[in-house]
Amino acid sequence: MSLTERSRKQNFFLILILGLLNAITPFSIDMYLPAFPQIANDLHTSIGNIALSVSTYFLGFALGQILYGPLLDRFGRKRPLYVGLILYIIATIGCTASGTVEALLIIRFIQALSGCVASVAAMAMVRDFFRLIKVPELFRCSY
Numbered sequence: 001m002s003l004t005e006r007s008r009k010q011n012f013f014l015i016l017i018l019g020l021l022n023a024i025t026p027f028s029i030d031m032y033l034p035a036f037p038q039i040a041n042d043l044h045t046s047i048g049n050i051a052l053s054v055s056t057y058f059l060g061f062a063l064g065q066i067l068y069g070p071l072l073d074r075f076g077r078k079r080p081l082y083v084g085l086i087l088y089i090i091a092t093i094g095c096t097a098s099g100t101v102e103a104l105l106i107i108r109f110i111q112a113l114s115g116c117v118a119s120v121a122a123m124a125m126v127r128d129f130f131r132l133i134k135v136p137e138l139f140r141c142s143y
Helices: 007-021 024-030 033-041 046-077 078-097 102-128 135-142
Strands: none
Touching: 007 024, 007 078, 007 102, 024 046, 033 046, 046 078, 046 102, 078 102
């Protein structure tokens, strides 16, 4: 379906969904930062050790971009997106169930690696669905 075949309402919802996909990573990082002291207390460790989960997340996110770019080109947009988001949800639940800081770090890495597909797929779909002239404007709106 080309840009001219979609209505303004369809374009609005498409941009909204792509923006929400792109927002998964910032939410995954920012939502638990205020809880660092409580997480450290629950896992019987220091706040510094819990802060490693942010670095671990960024490492997984960076590696995920390398992984998902070719996968999205090879298998299309939907299948890798669905698999990645399902694994992201499972890893998110796993983070809540982790009993040690080491388990938290491993699961946060998996969470980032799987959740990265949302950002990569959103950017790829913007390029798929919109004319090249409109792409910079849409990227500007997503941040």
